[in-house]
Amino acid sequence: MFTGIVEEVGTVRQIERHGETARIEISAEIVTKDTVEGDSIAVSGVCLTAVRVNADSFIADVSKETLDKTTLGRINAGAKVNLERALTLQTRLGGHLILGHVDACGKIVELETAGDYSTIKISYPPEFSQYLVYKGSIAVEGISLTIARLADEWFEVAIIPKTWAQTNLSYLKPQDSVNLEFDILAKYVERILAVKKM
Numbered sequence: 001m002f003t004g005i006v007e008e009v010g011t012v013r014q015i016e017r018h019g020e021t022a023r024i025e026i027s028a029e030i031v032t033k034d035t036v037e038g039d040s041i042a043v044s045g046v047c048l049t050a051v052r053v054n055a056d057s058f059i060a061d062v063s064k065e066t067l068d069k070t071t072l073g074r075i076n077a078g079a080k081v082n083l084e085r086a087l088t089l090q091t092r093l094g095g096h097l098i099l100g101h102v103d104a105c106g107k108i109v110e111l112e113t114a115g116d117y118s119t120i121k122i123s124y125p126p127e128f129s130q131y132l133v134y135k136g137s138i139a140v141e142g143i144s145l146t147i148a149r150l151a152d153e154w155f156e157v158a159i160i161p162k163t164w165a166q167t168n169l170s171y172l173k174p175q176d177s178v179n180l181e182f183d184i185l186a187k188y189v190e191r192i193l194a195v196k197k198m
Helices: 064-069 126-131 161-166 184-197
Strands: 008-018 021-027 040-043 046-053 057-062 080-085 104-114 117-123 137-140 143-150 154-159 177-182
Touching: 021 064, 040 057, 126 177, 126 184, 137 154, 177 184
Parallel strands: none
Antiparallel strands: 008 021, 008 080, 021 057, 040 046, 040 080, 046 057, 104 117, 104 177, 117 154, 137 143, 137 177, 143 154
């Protein structure tokens, strides 16, 4: 489980395809500290298990499901990715609860900057509209963000200077795909109501 507060931006060193799966190596200096083999690391919102940890990088295996349903299926060496270690019971929950289980990919429709602040408009698959609410939480590329505007086909998030500087958002441009994870609490409420109707 994660908070959506990115610890550092890593760089994909290499990604080796093995049939329908892959192995990825990512340069990192902060998330490798106190991390051991078997620990979880969110990579642009995707929960991966570190199978090897070095002082300046880690390696993880990527399943077919993850390659098919996230941006990791189209990523190349040199790409910038957001990194966060799994939370502990001592961690402040500065964002919101994120599982690292990406629901869908969205697409950047528009990116505007005014002074030090930016806004990003992102399209999303319509079948997930019930999980989005104005001023609600959403994870974009593993970043805990608040929905500032909401329409039937898109939502908009406001980005503060610190988030812009410490995540991969500054490397993205219109038409780029992004990983989306919708609020887990909304999914549980939906499931509870569905079961009660049975």
